[in-house]
Amino acid sequence: KAGVTQTPRYLIKTRGQQVTLSCSPISGHRSVSWYQQTPGQGLQFLFEYFSETQRNKGNFPGRFSGRQFSNSRSEMNVSTLELGDSALYLCASSLAPGVRNTEAFFGQGTRLTVV
């Protein structure tokens, strides 16, 4: 079955612009989480969505936002981009929160470069 699909794979944006990244989870998975990966900080949790509701949020500024659609696809948006937002943004897909034996599978990520 198809894995987690993230689009686009690469993006170059200018400071001050905004960007939207997309994630399509594995078929049947209803929980989507987003992570930011940088060389210095490693993988850091951004937020998690289930049934179109944000269930949990990490320690990121309000410029980072997301949403989930009824088909479980999710988008994240970063407004007023800063150079420090350059990172690999990863999406993880799970069946549902609180369900035992539910693994989290990652997409290939979107590499965002802010210049």
Next chain:
Amino acid sequence: EDQVTQSPEALRLQEGESSSLNCSYTVSGLRGLFWYRQDPGKGPEFLFTLYSAGEEKEKERLKATLTKKESFLHITAPKPEDSATYLCAPRGGGSNYKLTFGKGTLLTVNP
């Protein structure tokens, strides 16, 4: 606050030389300890989930074990293709339901 420490940060082995990676964690309401493998420029690849202290899981040359405060990833007779960054991530429960990642161990296996 949830904390995860992986050691060593980097490990260089000769092909066939077995070793272990460590993951120490403090997470409230543990709902699984995940191990991933990540190759450069790619997303993490799922390896194992462990749920209870004493649990063990194996996959080819890898075996993961779990205690109440640590997890170990044992690599037996590694091959060069095992070279990657190995990440551990405990998942909390309730409102803490998220993966908290360690910084990873960069494993290099020389032929």
